[in-house]
Amino acid sequence: MKKICTSIFILFLLLFIAFEILTESKTIMDSVIFSFQIWQNNIFPSLFPFFVLSEILIYYGFVEFISELFRPLMAKIFCMNGAASFVFFMSLVSGFPSNAKYTRELYLKGLLDEEEASKILTFSHFSNPLFVLGTVSLLFLKNKEVGFLILICHYMTNILIGLIFRSYHKSNVSKNHISIKSAIIAMHQKRIHNEKTFGAMITTALTNSIQTLLLILGTVTMFLVLTTIIDNNLNINSLYQSILNGFVEMTQGLKYVSMLNIPLKIKSVLTVMILSFGGFSVHMQVISILSDTKIKYLPFFTARILHSAIAGILVFFLFDFWIQFFI
Numbered sequence: 001m002k003k004i005c006t007s008i009f010i011l012f013l014l015l016f017i018a019f020e021i022l023t024e025s026k027t028i029m030d031s032v033i034f035s036f037q038i039w040q041n042n043i044f045p046s047l048f049p050f051f052v053l054s055e056i057l058i059y060y061g062f063v064e065f066i067s068e069l070f071r072p073l074m075a076k077i078f079c080m081n082g083a084a085s086f087v088f089f090m091s092l093v094s095g096f097p098s099n100a101k102y103t104r105e106l107y108l109k110g111l112l113d114e115e116e117a118s119k120i121l122t123f124s125h126f127s128n129p130l131f132v133l134g135t136v137s138l139l140f141l142k143n144k145e146v147g148f149l150i151l152i153c154h155y156m157t158n159i160l161i162g163l164i165f166r167s168y169h170k171s172n173v174s175k176n177h178i179s180i181k182s183a184i185i186a187m188h189q190k191r192i193h194n195e196k197t198f199g200a201m202i203t204t205a206l207t208n209s210i211q212t213l214l215l216i217l218g219t220v221t222m223f224l225v226l227t228t229i230i231d232n233n234l235n236i237n238s239l240y241q242s243i244l245n246g247f248v249e250m251t252q253g254l255k256y257v258s259m260l261n262i263p264l265k266i267k268s269v270l271t272v273m274i275l276s277f278g279g280f281s282v283h284m285q286v287i288s289i290l291s292d293t294k295i296k297y298l299p300f301f302t303a304r305i306l307h308s309a310i311a312g313i314l315v316f317f318l319f320d321f322w323i324q325f326f327i
Contacts, residue, residue: 020229031228035221038251042135043220044213046128050094051209052202054102059194059201062086063111065184078162079170083111084120092155095128097282100289101212107293115169118296121286122303123162127154127275136275140258141267145326149315150272157276157311161303168299216285223249223281243270250279265319272315277308 021028057063063086071082078084083106091099099121107117129151137147196204227245234241242260246253257270283304287297 017226017229020232021225024228024232027228027232028225031224032221034252035217035224038220039213039217042128042131042251043216046130047094047098047216048209048213050090050098051101051212052205054090054094054098055105055205055208056201058086058105058109059196061194063106067111077166078119078123079166080119081112081116084116087112087120087124091124091126093129095131096125096278097216097285097289099124099126100286103295104290104293107295114294114296117293118299119165119168121295121300122165122168123158125276125278125300125304125307126158127151132275136254136271140254141264141271142258143264145322146264146268146319148326149318149322150268150275153272153311153314153318154275157307157314160310161307164306165299165303212289215288219285219288220249220251220281223279223284224252227252243274246270246274247277247279249281250274250277253279265316268319269312269316273308273312276311277304 063083066086066089067082069082070085074080074082074085074088087099087102087106090102103112103117103121103124106112107114112120132151132154133144133147136150137144141147227248230244230248231241234244236244238256239260239262242253242256244253245256253274254271257267257274260267283297283301286300290297
């Protein structure tokens, strides 16, 4: 009986969404157009080059190189396999949800096991630095200095999350000294045993990257439509609406937060909290990318709640000092 009620509820929910799309077509179309603009102006330019490059680097042994080079550091600080350093450093410069894509690739190649992959996801959730310093700080908040504070707190909290999850599934790895020679040899061995031609590698990298980016576009569009439907039917004040939108679809929420008539300090706190959580749209992108693996989502979700709370607290207490020092 319970399962039947669930099926009926889902049916009515889908019919309600379809009704809203038909009756509120103007606002729904605006949301879809906005999702394409986000994808075209922010997501595709920032992620596509890194997606293609990462696949080629994996084929040419860069994972083995960086794994060997940072193995002692990853083992000592995070108790992790050195291969996780590839996910960590690539995510630093490319931003989420690329960490899920890199993690999946290493997991499928056997370089990370299920627990290691679940663990690295918890502290590799970095927002793209160009998005934070460009779109968020200049376009939304119109304050470059505050953008740097948000970026620093967002990144530092991620590292703190890694220390918090340090004892979660400790990898059995040695903590020997760093050896550049060993790293180069490991990279060379991987390259010479690579059976794919350069043309085949490029084709595979382009195909996989486009598929992932289209998946991201679809997810962003779906969640923007959902937030529009929620806004049309939920009568709450603009502050709560902006926060709700941000935790459902990040970019739209950040835009609405920047338009609120509240102090810049509170805007900055809300902004870093939304960025650090990522929004359920980003969470769904991560789940979709990892759908053909056994990598766990719950540690990632738990880490995002901690990330959002700690980063918000850091910005709140550092904001006044930061503003006085830089402005």
